[in-house]
Amino acid sequence: MTESEIIDRIVGGDTEAYAILVGQHQRRALSLAERMLQDTEEARDAVQDAFVKAYRSLAKFNRDASFSTWFYRIVYTTCLNVLEKRKRTPIHDEFDDELGSAWIEPTVFKSMEATMVDEAIADEMKRMDPMYSTVLELFYVDDRSYEEIVTITGMPLGTVKTRLNRGRNQLRKALLKRCPDLEIPS
Template identity: 30%
Template sequence: MFDEKEVISRILRGDFRAFELLVKQYEKLVFYVVNRLVQHLEDKEDICQEVFIKVHQSLYKFKFQSKLSTWIARLAYLTAVDHVKRSKVGYLMDYPENIEDYHFTNHNPEAELLKKDTAAYVNLLIGQMPLLYRTVLTLYHLNEFSCPEIEQITGIPEGTVKSYLFRARKILKEKVEHDLNN
């Protein structure tokens, strides 16, 4: 059982093994958040390391006003968004004015192969979605954060989070149904 308060207390006293426990506990969460926002593998690895450096340097500021996972996910999100903004690739506001008119990339040979593996195919499609939609989907479905927690992580108002979730699920469902029936 991972006891946040005990582990944090040990880390703040300089126990490096306790920090290793924290990293093991949250490395998948950090990777999932970063993975959806950042394109290149080398960048993903660097950003994940940067997140844990920030966690270590800032842990004394954590006041248990949210879950530790929410706080770490927010650091991961903000670090990844900063990287995206600096690299100008897939800029944060990368979403169409009318998501109902959004179209996925066509004629992708990888997509054709993945149609046989529905989960992998859905992941590929999520990766093609506009940044904010794929972020919200990832945090909600893969990391099982609630809408209020996603608001804390991203700064996107809860109502907008719900709207993004609804729209993203709708276009994803329509795309999967269309492709798997053809």
């Protein structure tokens, strides 16, 4: 069933079709919201609110555009509203830096190293200003084009490119500070 057919069924009152649409977009929407809000519960609430807003506005959806781009714009705007309500209260992440004392086989080191790099990237992304981490996630994790990011965020193209560049540089510096031996391409 195509996305357009699913939307037709939803507009016609088919709630099961809406469950299909939610299933297709929930994981990425939650990922975007968690990156922006840096709080899992708030992110879940924001995504739920975004799905409700999308459902109520679906009959007005312009089918010339991609549903996912339209929907992620709703998620993005909903998260901005949550951030505005917070009045920029600082967020403090608690990290468990304790290492286990279990013996690790040498053959496991390569996969552990890759996992540790992924975790370091995720940790550093959480510490970044959401204005950079959100654009980085949309570009690298969600594989969005510049044009889609412009549509989702409402930012001018130049701003998107600048934030991507600054975000990459911040991430590179943070990772090198954390792991000086790490080889990161420029």
